[in-house]
Amino acid sequence: MYTSLRATTRTLIGLLQSRIQADPELGVVFHPAGTMVVSPNTPVEMTDNTQSGLSVWLYRVVRDEQTLNAPPQRIGFDQIEYPPLPMRLYYLMTPIADSDEEGSGSEMEQAILGKVLQTLHDTPILRGADLLGDLAGTDVEMAVRLESMDLEEITRVWDSLESSYQLSVSYEVSVVPIDTGKQPVAASPVYTVANEYGTIVGHGESADGP
Secondary structure, rough: OHHHHHHHHHHHHHHHHHHHHHHOOHHHHHHOOOEEEEEOOHHHHHHHOOEEEEEEEEEEEEOOOOOOOOOEEEEOEEEEOOOOOEEEEEEEEEEOOOOOOOOOOOHHHHHHHHHHHHHHHHHHEEOOOHHHHOOOOOOOEEEEEEEEEOOHHHHHHHHHHHOOOOOOEEEEEEEEEEEEOOOEEEEEOOOOOOOOOOOEEEOOEEEOEE
């Protein structure tokens, strides 16, 4: 399944949207009939399209080095399957509001961002019913972690958008699997499994006793 990136974005947006819409204060403007949306577009794209709400922008994709060299998995007595490509995804969460929204624009943006922080603090693992798109119904589990960005990193991200800095935070979602497109391959069949074991003994003792 090569669509895991898109499915992860949909999962994040679905979670944030449902929690924001259920909020007594924010739900009024984020309701389907309201004026604010949770969007995968960049903050600049939302502003250019006169949209307000929350930008959930996937801005960086990195492979996970810790699980990159996982061995093939045996899926039958005579077949093995290549492991998926493990990825780490980085999302920039940017609230966008103007003075026409309820309260001042900056106050609304702080309220939206606070709800994002609360939601992802309460739901640090995405799994089961949380998963949307092509991840729905799978056993995938993904961790969501708040990223600390220094001034240089923040500046680099906003420079790439050719825009001045706006209040925002970054989250890492890992590990997101990109399944291989290769077919399973034949392997030597397993006929028997021999369990080998030993006895751990203390200093000065033997396996037969003191």
